[in-house]
Amino acid sequence: xxxxxxxxxxxxxxxxxxxxxxxxxxxxxxxxxxxxxxxxxxxxxxxxxxxxxxxxxxxxxxxxxxxxxxxxxxxxxxxxxxxxxxxxxxxxxxxxxxxxxxxxxxxxxxxxxxxxxxxxxxxxxxxxxxxxxxxxxxxxxxxxxxxxxxxxxxxxxxxxxxxxxxxxxxxxxxxxxxxxxxxxxxxxxxxxxxxxxxxxxxxxxxxxxxxxxxxxxxxxxxxxxxxxxxxxxxxxxxxxxxxxxxxxxxxxxxxxxxxxxxxxxxxxxxxxxxxxxxxxxxxxxxxxxxxxxxxxxxxxxxxxxxxxxxxxxxxxxxxxxxxxxxxxxxxxxxxxxxxxxxxxxxxxxxxxxxxxxxxxxxxxxxxxxxxxxxxxxxxxxxxxxxxxxxxxxxxxxxxxxxxxxxxxxxxxxxxxxxxxxxxxxxxxxxxxxxxxxxxxxxxxxxxxxxxxxxxxxxxxxxxxxxxxxxxxxxxxxxxxxxxxxxxxxxxxxxxxxxxxxxxxxxxxxxxxxxxxxxxxxxxxxxxxxxxxxxxxxxxxxxxxxxxxxxxxxxxxxxxxxxxxxxxxxxxxxxxxxxxxxxxxxxxxxxxxxxxxxxx
Amino acid sequence: xxxxxxxxxxxxxxxxxxxxxxxxxxxxxxxxxxxxxxxxxxxxxxxxxxxxxxxxxxxxxxxxxxxxxxxxxxxxxxxxxxxxxxxxxxxxxxxxxxxxxxxxxxxxxxxxxxxxxxxxxxxxxxxxxxxxxxxxxxxxxxxxxxxxxxxxxxxxxxxxxxxxxxxxxxxxxxxxxxxxxxxxxxxxxxxxxxxxxxxxxxxxxxxxxxxxxxxxxxxxxxxxxxxxxxxxxxxxxxxxxxxxxxxxxxxxxxxxxxxxxxxxxxxxxxxxxxxxxxxxxxxxxxxxxxxxxxxxxxxxxxxxxxxxxxxxxxxxxxxxxxxxxxxxxxxxxxxxxxxxxxxxxxxxxxx
Ligand SMILES: Cc1ncc(C[n+]2csc(CCOP(=O)(O)OP(=O)(O)O)c2C)c(N)n1
Ligand code: SF4
Ligand SMILES: [Mg+2]
Numbered sequence: 001x002x003x004x005x006x007x008x009x010x011x012x013x014x015x016x017x018x019x020x021x022x023x024x025x026x027x028x029x030x031x032x033x034x035x036x037x038x039x040x041x042x043x044x045x046x047x048x049x050x051x052x053x054x055x056x057x058x059x060x061x062x063x064x065x066x067x068x069x070x071x072x073x074x075x076x077x078x079x080x081x082x083x084x085x086x087x088x089x090x091x092x093x094x095x096x097x098x099x100x101x102x103x104x105x106x107x108x109x110x111x112x113x114x115x116x117x118x119x120x121x122x123x124x125x126x127x128x129x130x131x132x133x134x135x136x137x138x139x140x141x142x143x144x145x146x147x148x149x150x151x152x153x154x155x156x157x158x159x160x161x162x163x164x165x166x167x168x169x170x171x172x173x174x175x176x177x178x179x180x181x182x183x184x185x186x187x188x189x190x191x192x193x194x195x196x197x198x199x200x201x202x203x204x205x206x207x208x209x210x211x212x213x214x215x216x217x218x219x220x221x222x223x224x225x226x227x228x229x230x231x232x233x234x235x236x237x238x239x240x241x242x243x244x245x246x247x248x249x250x251x252x253x254x255x256x257x258x259x260x261x262x263x264x265x266x267x268x269x270x271x272x273x274x275x276x277x278x279x280x281x282x283x284x285x286x287x288x289x290x291x292x293x294x295x296x297x298x299x300x301x302x303x304x305x306x307x308x309x310x311x312x313x314x315x316x317x318x319x320x321x322x323x324x325x326x327x328x329x330x331x332x333x334x335x336x337x338x339x340x341x342x343x344x345x346x347x348x349x350x351x352x353x354x355x356x357x358x359x360x361x362x363x364x365x366x367x368x369x370x371x372x373x374x375x376x377x378x379x380x381x382x383x384x385x386x387x388x389x390x391x392x393x394x395x396x397x398x399x400x401x402x403x404x405x406x407x408x409x410x411x412x413x414x415x416x417x418x419x420x421x422x423x424x425x426x427x428x429x430x431x432x433x434x435x436x437x438x439x440x441x442x443x444x445x446x447x448x449x450x451x452x453x454x455x456x457x458x459x460x461x462x463x464x465x466x467x468x469x470x471x472x473x474x475x476x477x478x479x480x481x482x483x484x485x486x487x488x489x490x491x492x493x494x495x496x497x498x499x500x501x502x503x504x505x506x507x508x509x510x511x512x513x514x515x516x517x518x519x520x521x522x523x524x525x526x527x528x529x530x531x532x533x534x535x536x537x538x539x540x541x542x543x544x545x546x547x548x549x550x551x552x553x554x555x556x557x558x559x560x561x562x563x564x565x566x567x568x569x570x571x572x573x574x575x576x577x578x579x580x581x582x583x584x585x586x587x588x589x590x591x592x593x594x595x596x597x598x599x
Numbered sequence: 600x601x602x603x604x605x606x607x608x609x610x611x612x613x614x615x616x617x618x619x620x621x622x623x624x625x626x627x628x629x630x631x632x633x634x635x636x637x638x639x640x641x642x643x644x645x646x647x648x649x650x651x652x653x654x655x656x657x658x659x660x661x662x663x664x665x666x667x668x669x670x671x672x673x674x675x676x677x678x679x680x681x682x683x684x685x686x687x688x689x690x691x692x693x694x695x696x697x698x699x700x701x702x703x704x705x706x707x708x709x710x711x712x713x714x715x716x717x718x719x720x721x722x723x724x725x726x727x728x729x730x731x732x733x734x735x736x737x738x739x740x741x742x743x744x745x746x747x748x749x750x751x752x753x754x755x756x757x758x759x760x761x762x763x764x765x766x767x768x769x770x771x772x773x774x775x776x777x778x779x780x781x782x783x784x785x786x787x788x789x790x791x792x793x794x795x796x797x798x799x800x801x802x803x804x805x806x807x808x809x810x811x812x813x814x815x816x817x818x819x820x821x822x823x824x825x826x827x828x829x830x831x832x833x834x835x836x837x838x839x840x841x842x843x844x845x846x847x848x849x850x851x852x853x854x855x856x857x858x859x860x861x862x863x864x865x866x867x868x869x870x871x872x873x874x875x876x877x878x879x880x881x882x883x884x885x886x887x888x889x890x891x892x893x894x895x896x897x898x899x900x901x902x903x904x905x906x907x908x909x910x911x912x913x914x915x916x917x918x919x920x921x922x923x924x925x926x927x928x929x930x931x932x933x934x935x936x937x938x939x940x941x942x943x944x945x946x947x948x949x950x
Contacts, residue, residue, distance in 0.1 A: 032950065206949035220942070222935040224927040225698045248937040256923040258930055260698040260916075264691065265724040272684070272691025272721070273698065279682060280660075281928035282699030298685050392946045395939040401932055434928065435680035435696070436703045439657040444673055444681040456673070 003194035005035050005060035008067030009144070011074040012084045013137070016048025019076070022137035023054040024387065026144060029154045030058060031207055031389065034199040038064040038504075039387050040580055045232070045326045051080045060199065064353075064389055065505035066580040071194050072147075074140055076118075081105045093192060095143065097136075099123075114188050116143045121179045126172065135176035142180025147188060149195040152181065206392050210383035211287075213354035213393070214313055215240025217361025218285055219248060222401050223311070225284035227262045227273035229292060232325050233381040234315040237287035267292035271299035274310045279445065281434035283365050283401070285311035290319040290332050293339065300374055301340025302447045304470070307421070307432070309368035309404070313361075313377045315384040318578045327578025328381035330500055333554040336376045337528050343467060345474050347481055348376040348528040352503035353383060355390035360482060360526075366402040371477045372432060380549070382580040383501045405431040412438035419443075420454035421466060428473025474529055481527035484534055489514070492521040494590070495541025497570070499525045499555050501580065502547050508583035513590060520590075528558065535563035538570065543597075545590055547573040549581055616653040625650045627674040632667055637789035637815030637830075638737045642674045644792045645706070645735075648799035649676060652847065659704040660696060664689040664718060667744045668710035668737035668815070687718025690725035690734070694916070697730050700926040701917050704803055705732035712742040715751035715770045722772075726779045726808050731915045733802040733809045736772055737789070739817035740828030747820030758825035771897065772812045773907055777890045783809035784889070784908040785843075788833055789816065791904070798906050800845040806867035807915045814902060838896055841883045841905035842875040864909050872909060883909055 013019035020041070027039040038057045044050035057067040069089040075081055075096040082105045088094055090110040096102070098115025106113055118139045122132045145155060155177060163170035184190055214237050218226065228238040242261055249258040264270040270286045277284035288296070293314055303310050316332045318324040336348045349364055351357035357379055368375040412418065412433065420443040421430045430452075433441030443454045451462035452469075487510065498506045503524055510520050523537045538544055538559060546556040553572035560567040573589040575581050613621035625646045630639050649659065656678030663669035665686035672681045684692045689707050697705055714722045714736050725734070740757060742748045749757075752772070753765040776784045783805040787795040795813065802809035814833050816822045822829045827836075848869040862874040864884065874883055882888050889908040896903035923930070937945075 028950075206946050208949050216942075216945075220936050222932045224930065224935065225695060227695065227698075244937075248941060249935065251923055254923065255921070257921050258923055258927070258935060260920050260922050260927060262694065262698060262728070262920075264694075265720055268688060269691040269694075269721055269724065272688045273695035275684075276662075276682070276692035276695025276697075277699040278695075279692070280696040280699035280703075284695060284699065299688065302685050393942055395942045397939045399936075433680075434700075435660045436658055436700060439655070439678055442657055442678050442680050444683065446673075446681075446683040447685060448683075 003071070004197050005058055005199060007071040007194035008055060008057045008069065009072040009074065010070045010084070010087060011054045011056070011076070011140075012080050013052055013054075013076045014079070015043055015046060015050055015052040017137070018134035019052070019054070019137045022141045023056070025155070025158060026141050026150070027056050027387065028207060029150050029158060030056070030196060031202050032154045032158070033151055033196060034202050035196055036060065036062040036064070036201050036389055038389060040066055040382065041386055042579060043326050045324070051077050058196065060201070062201065063504070063508045063583070065508050066582045068582055068584040072192070074144065075106065076140060078103070085111065095140070095147070116140070116180060116183050116187070118143070118180065121183065122176065125175060125179060131172060135172060138173050138176035139180035142177040143184040143188070145177070146181045146184035146190045147192050147195070149191045149197070151198070202389065204392055205389050207387045208354045208390055209236070209385055209387050210351070210354040210357040210379050211237035211315065211385060212240045213358040214287070214361045214377065214379065216244055216393070217358045218365075219244040220395060221283060221362040221365040223283040223285050223365060224259050225262070225273070225277035225282045226259070227264050227270040227277075227284065227286050228288065229264050229267045229270050231289045231292055233317050233384045234287040234289045234292070234313065236385065237313055237315060267295040268299065271296040271312070274312070275299060275303050275308050278309045278368075279435070281406070283311075283369070285313065285365075287313040287315065289315050289317045293332060293335060297340045300346070301342060301344055303374045304340065304344045304346065305342075305447055306445045307372040307430070308445070309372050310374045311364045311368050311377065312374060313379070316378060316380040324578050326381065328501070328549065328580055329576060329578060330380055330502075330549040331554070331576075332378060333499070333548070333550065333558060336378055337558055345471070345529065346374050346376060347371065347474075347477055348378055349482060350378050350500040350526055351383065352500060352524065353390055354388045355393065357383060358393050362399070363482060367477070367481060369404040370402050370429070370480065371473060372404060372429060373473070378500065380501050405429055407431050407433050407437070407441060409438045412440045415440065419452065421450065421452045421469070423452075423469055427476045428469050478529040478531050481529065481531070483531055484526055484537070485524040486537070487522040489519050489521060492519045493543065494518065494520045494594075495537060495544040496520050496522045496547060496590070497525065497537070497544060497555070497559070498522070498547040502549060505581040505583045505586055506547060509586035509590070512583055512587050516587070516591065518590065518594065525555070530559070530562050534559070535565060538563055538565040542569070544570045545573050545593070546570045547575075547581070547586055549575050551576045616650055618653045618655060620650065620653070622646055622650045624678065625656065625676050627677045630671070630674045632670070633819045635818040636667065637739060637817065638668050638671050639674070640789040640792065641735065641737050641795070641813050641815055642671045644795040644799055646675050647792070648796050648803065651796070652800055652803060654704050654803070658702070659706065662689050662693045662696070662705060662707040662732075664709050664713040665744070666710035666713045666742070667817075669708055669713055671737070672708050687713050687716070688721055689713070690718065690721040690730070693732050694725055694728060694730045697732065697916065698927065700928045701731070701922070702926045706803065707732050707734045709734065709736050710743070711736060711738040711740060711750040711752040715772060719751070719770070723775070723779055726776055726781045726810070729782065729807045729913065729915045729919065731807055733799065733805070733811065736810070736812045737815040738772070738812050738828070739815050739821055740826065741817050741821040743817045743820060754827040757827040760820055760823055762825070771893070772810065773893055774890060776810045777886055777893070777908060781810055781908070782807040782910040782913045785809070785811045785906045786902070786904045787811055787813045788837055788904055789813055790830060790834065794839065794842070794904065797843055797845040801843060801866070801872045801906060801909075804845070804866045804868060804870055806911060807913055833902055836900060836902045837904050838901040839905050840878050840881050840892060840896065840903045841907060842877050843906035844873045844875065846871045846873055864911055866911055872906065874906070877905070883907060886910070
């Protein structure tokens with residue numbers, strides 16, 4: 001099979017040395033050549049000096065999951081040579097910096113080793129130490145351009161855009177690119193059997209990470225207050241919100257801000273700020289990761305019980321504490337669904353990629369206000385921080401926020417008296433009032449027992465009445481949260497259920513399984529609480545695989561708890577090493593199980 | 600039950616403020632605190648202050664954490680929105696509410712447990728953030744609601760009801776606030792309403808975070824012989840280091856210039872605080888001097904009260920974050936959403 005526009009490479013470098021910009025230059029150049037491409041950054045929890053990898057997958061069919069195999073490794077970091085050489089597929093290639101004699105650990109009989117003296121060339125060509133280090137990355141990008149046939153015009157255009165006004169920098173980058181390119185052209189077998197040829201498949205697409213998409217979603221949804229405490233991988237979400245607020249929300253005449261971002265002292269405070277701001281009538285949100293969710297527990301319960309809307313982005317990562325904070329996981333599913341003490345249940349939304357993250361972020365604000373309750377948007381490090389190829393985002397100017405049942409000053413005038421928690425419509429949602437709006441609207445928010453009038457109570461039945469209404473409200477919400485996505489095929493013999501960022505790998509796995517003669521129906525759960533269609537899918541598929549990225553099969557547990565389908569009727573496919581899921585892992589797990597069942 | 604609606608009784612003779620409201624219109628549900636609890640007197644002073652300032656009740660928001668003290672927001676201004684949040688976290692909720700709607704008058708009620716232990720971080724950071732609010736600590740040296748444990752404001756040697764002596768040093772919220780850059784720092788005593796009311800009024804008008812630490816004895820758990828937060832001890836050891844009168848803008852022209860006035864500080868909205876001479880050397884606008892003075896009082900075993908420090912020209916949270924003067928909640932969606940064409944143009948930057 002031809003490997004044109006269908007291969008993967010992995011670049012091993014040291015973090016903090018400037019390789020990140022060279023890597024994204026490569027990926028973006030391929031994208032601009034019209035070829036579908038994905039980049040996954042695998043980085044340490046460290047600022048400088050530890051190993052880091054960047055995986056680029058080129059897929060003419062448009063698959064965006066983590067690559068199944070690595071055709072070419074660029075080994076720039078001697079500390080990981082041994083590990084890196086082992087990741088190349090048999091018959092693949094390895095490119096290393098031949099400024100030094102080839103170390104024995106790079107030797108592999110079934111791999112072609114290519115050397116370019118990047119370090120030496122840069123020492124000879126550049127004066128300053130800093131340039132020599134940084135531009136070595138650009139030099140390997142140049143060599144890859146030659147080996148893979150990346151269009152040099154595209155690279156020049158991109159360098160021009162980036163350094164246009166900084167003449168000296170631009171010249172230095174041009175020079176470094178050419179060093180690698182020319183050397184490879186004259187010394188190496190260019191192009192490699194797997195290489196690039198222009199396509200037109202990326203015209204309607206962009207390269208975007210999920211945190212940018214969520215931050216942008218918050219701007220478009222009209223959020224005005226953002227409160228947060230820095231934590232990887234959620235930090236760049238609030239930074240994106242800030243960037244786009246600075247771009248779109250500064251009053252032209254006065255230079256004053258139509259937003260307020262508060263970097264709080266911790267996540268408890270961030271949650272409190274978000275609750276206070278929403279209570280006062282703003283759309284407010286926070287962005288955090290698992291450790292922050294843990295700290296917010298008490299407040300989440302308060303917001304649930306007092307029915308204050310709020311939006312909380314959880315960019316999931318491996319936990320707890322300092323474990324592997326820069327690796328991805330779907331480990332917060334259970335803790336989000338039932339966060340806090342006492343009887344609670346929350347709306348949780350699971351976007352699959354940055355595109356969906358944008359639209360569902362906007363939906364999250366609407367749902368929070370419609371149902372007057374916390375709404376979590378659960379992404380993960382892979383969605384949040386990696387660049388994905390997604391459809392250009394679009395906006396419908398007729399969109400208006402769904403503020404839910406909020407009584408205006410005139411509406412308040414019209415009522416005889418106001419009580420906060422009366423469910424007049426039978427949907428479990430009681431109208432609320434905002435402070436300052438009208439004399440009749442005043443009520444007292446209390447976390448401790450309140451009855452339907454909002455008054456203090458220690459009466460068991462009055463308390464239970466409120467609790468039952470809240471349960472009803474969440475049941476109603478199940479029909480309004482994003483419905484599951486189904487991909488059904490005639491003659492399907494198995495069902496696959498998955499969630500969030502697994503989607504890219506599952507789509508590919510379903511195709512590959514079909515090639516193996518296994519026809520699978522696929523349901524992607526997009527929100528909690530589950531609609532009835534989720535349970536129906538499970539009932540209709542006696543053989544179901546639930547694929548997720550955590551150790552304890554949290555999604556499967558949620559499905560069992562909420563749909564009543566027995567846990568052992570669903571086969572768990574679990575991937576929790578901290579790296580994005582591959583289609584291979586899914587195919588292997590499913591076929592292993594089916595073969596086992598057949599014997 | 601901790602709140603009981605009061606029967607609506609008409610008092611035709613009660614004086615009315617400029618809104619035509621009487622003090623009864625500023626009251627709340629019936630208090631369910633122990634008879635004689637200091638907190639009820641603070642509530643009464645708050646009612647008086649809001650009435651005198653003629654703040655429309657629905658334009659004020661009452662914020663609190665958890666504790667007997669924090670319950671009291673239910674006992675005043677039934678016409679205001681109230682938020683009884685979680686233990687020690689009222690400062691963050693108020694920060695958020697204020698970020699969203701800067702035009703309301705925010706009063707936060709807390710206790711010494713709520714503010715100086717579980718919520719110490721939140722209080723400190725609300726001070727740093729300079730959230731425009733009046734922050735009242737009803738300080739009784741114990742956890743009232745959980746029945747009498749020592750709090751972080753208990754003095755060394757002060758004894759519990761069972762006779763046990765506290766051994767850890769106290770946190771003085773006023774000294775702490777002074778070091779954190781607070782711009783309005785005061786201490787009062789629940790038993791001295793005449794002193795407290797003008798301070799509350801000035802605090803409500805302050806353009807930033809205003810802290811009042813009110814010694815407010817707990818009759819059930821900390822009013823015995825041997826306690827340094829009892830009514831008796833506080834009366835005997837209170838020293839008013841600065842006496843403040845609040846002069847609202849409207850009455851400026853007719854207000855007689857008090858003969859012993861030593862200093863006037865003009866507030867953000869044009870009203871003013873007049874300090875009367877108490878101590879020859881005391882300058883309530885000098886942070887370091889105020890700190891030293893309060894500290895000296897503590898060393899002598901005195902409880903320094905009064906408006907201890909005031910600075911009116913600092914930036915509040917909104918000035919620091921350069922927010923528009925219109926409350927964010929009042930901005931129309933059209934002015935917040937960049938719209939389809941902006942998004943389309945932005946997409947080109949992601950290629
Ligand atoms: C997270 C949490 N921990 C513990 C408590 C129990 N608790 C309720 S009130 C209180 C202490 C209140 O003391 P203080 O703030 O001094 O108020 P006071 O009752 O003395 O006025 C405690 C520990 C709680 N409500 N929440
Ligand atoms: S226990 Fe103490 S603080 Fe609480 S109401 Fe009674 S006297 Fe007041
Ligand atoms: Mg106390």
